[in-house]
Amino acid sequence: MNQVRLGYWHPFGNPPTSYRFSAFFAHVMQVLRDYIDQQTRSTISDADFALVTAELLPYKLRKKQFLLQAGEVCQYQAFVVQGALRLYSVDARGNKHIHVLGVENIWIGDRESWSQLTPSPYYVEAVEDSELLLINCPQAQKIVRTVPLVAELVRIQDERNAIATQKRLHDAISCSAEERYAAFIAQHPSYVQRFSQVMIASYLGISPETLSRIRAKLPLASATADRDTF
Amino acid sequence: MQNAFRTYLDAGSTTPVSDADFARICAAFKSKKLKKKAFLLRAGEVCKHYALVLTGALRLYSVGDKGSEHVLSLGVENCWVGDRESWVLLTPSPYYLEAVEDTSLLLITHACMQELLRTVPAWAELMRGVNRRQGIATQKRLEAAISSTAEERYVAFLAQHPGYEHRFCQHLIASYLGILPETLSRIRMKQLAAKTQSAEVLS
Numbered sequence: 001m002n003q004v005r006l007g008y009w010h011p012f013g014n015p016p017t018s019y020r021f022s023a024f025f026a027h028v029m030q031v032l033r034d035y036i037d038q039q040t041r042s043t044i045s046d047a048d049f050a051l052v053t054a055e056l057l058p059y060k061l062r063k064k065q066f067l068l069q070a071g072e073v074c075q076y077q078a079f080v081v082q083g084a085l086r087l088y089s090v091d092a093r094g095n096k097h098i099h100v101l102g103v104e105n106i107w108i109g110d111r112e113s114w115s116q117l118t119p120s121p122y123y124v125e126a127v128e129d130s131e132l133l134l135i136n137c138p139q140a141q142k143i144v145r146t147v148p149l150v151a152e153l154v155r156i157q158d159e160r161n162a163i164a165t166q167k168r169l170h171d172a173i174s175c176s177a178e179e180r181y182a183a184f185i186a187q188h189p190s191y192v193q194r195f196s197q198v199m200i201a202s203y204l205g206i207s208p209e210t211l212s213r214i215r216a217k218l219p220l221a222s223a224t225a226d227r228d229t230f
Numbered sequence: 231m232q233n234a235f236r237t238y239l240d241a242g243s244t245t246p247v248s249d250a251d252f253a254r255i256c257a258a259f260k261s262k263k264l265k266k267k268a269f270l271l272r273a274g275e276v277c278k279h280y281a282l283v284l285t286g287a288l289r290l291y292s293v294g295d296k297g298s299e300h301v302l303s304l305g306v307e308n309c310w311v312g313d314r315e316s317w318v319l320l321t322p323s324p325y326y327l328e329a330v331e332d333t334s335l336l337l338i339t340h341a342c343m344q345e346l347l348r349t350v351p352a353w354a355e356l357m358r359g360v361n362r363r364q365g366i367a368t369q370k371r372l373e374a375a376i377s378s379t380a381e382e383r384y385v386a387f388l389a390q391h392p393g394y395e396h397r398f399c400q401h402l403i404a405s406y407l408g409i410l411p412e413t414l415s416r417i418r419m420k421q422l423a424a425k426t427q428s429a430e431v432l433s
Binding site for chain 1: 292300324361362365
């Protein structure tokens with residue numbers, strides 16, 4: 001189960017244990033450690049953190065590679081150390097619908113498929129070259145049980161996710177396309193540079209034409225428009 | 231009430247809840263009854279309590295600038311309802327939480343919830359399950375709102391919540407699905423026509 005069965009580029013192939021001494025491994029784990037400390041406003045002990053690192057698998061994706069494709073079981077939740085990904089579905093008419101955009105310090109994956117081991121309807125694709133930390137469900141449950149600080153982290157994340165999704169749902173139901181875009185750039189100022197307009201339109205559930213019309217009206221957005229064309 | 235709650239707890243946790251823990255959990259909650267159309271929360275107030283529904287049904291909604299109501303969630307037995315953001319951050323809520331039927335609830339403050347999560351492992355496990363299921367459900371609902379047609383959304387709604395059709399009126403369901411009552415009525419007529427047609431073919 002711990003083997004990465006995906007046939008994509010991977011810096012370690014089937015990772016030998018020695019990879020745990022590589023500079024890359026040290027780097028991604030330090031990022032994770034800072035993240036845990038910052039989120040829980042506490043300091044994780046070396047012993048606890050060793051329990052955490054034992055369960056996580058560092059992984060790299062190049063731009064446009066997939067972590068998950070529709071029909072597969074989502075084996076891993078991915079913590080984004082560096083890079084950007086999107087989670088989307090493709091409907092019967094062939095349209096893509098983006099549900100999640102993820103950048104640094106965000107967890108991405110199909111939670112339902114991951115915990116129930118059901119086939120996922122989603123694709124998770126790298127939008128930039130990305131460095132990830134992967135974890136499967138039994139491993140996650142194990143560290144939640146053994147490391148109280150991780151249980152606390154999961155609780156904080158759940159709370160934050162619930163609030164964010166509730167907000168997004170409220171906006172989707174009750175706000176105009178314009179209001180939704182304004183809220184989006186206020187909440188994620190950097191996303192405008194990292195994701196294409198087509199992706200942002202899909203994430204907001206509006207047509208690219210509508211988004212382009214809205215951006216033309218907003219002075220702030222049109223200032224960054226030139227950069228986006230490259 | 232105690233029995234219903236106990237059953238709920240035992241169903242949600244793999245480790246059995248001891249009597250001492252159950253007493254501790256019960257002490258953290260207070261019970262509340264709401265008559266139909268009474269409010270647990272009004273816009274502008276802080277959502278002090280998150281509520282577990284024992285019997286009855288509620289709706290959480292906001293009112294837009296033009297006076298239009300947007301139903302964010304519908305809750306029946308064993309559902310948790312409340313404005314999570316306001317409850318956690320103690321900020322004023324933009325939502326109304328109203329009983330759609332006579333309702334009996336168990337209320338808990340955020341502070342009490344934190345205390346329980348820290349001290350009762352079985353409770354922490356139960357809440358992780360609740361959070362996971364809620365996360366998945368909200369995610370699905372969000373996707374439906376963004377990417378499905380009105381008809382697909384209604385079909386998915388019926389499949390996911392078989393009882394809701396009879397407990398919530400059509401305009402609440404339309405608002406929940408983010409479609410016009412007229413559109414919902416048209417979809418229902420179409421489905422009814424398709425059903426009678428197939429019944430005729432069979433006979």
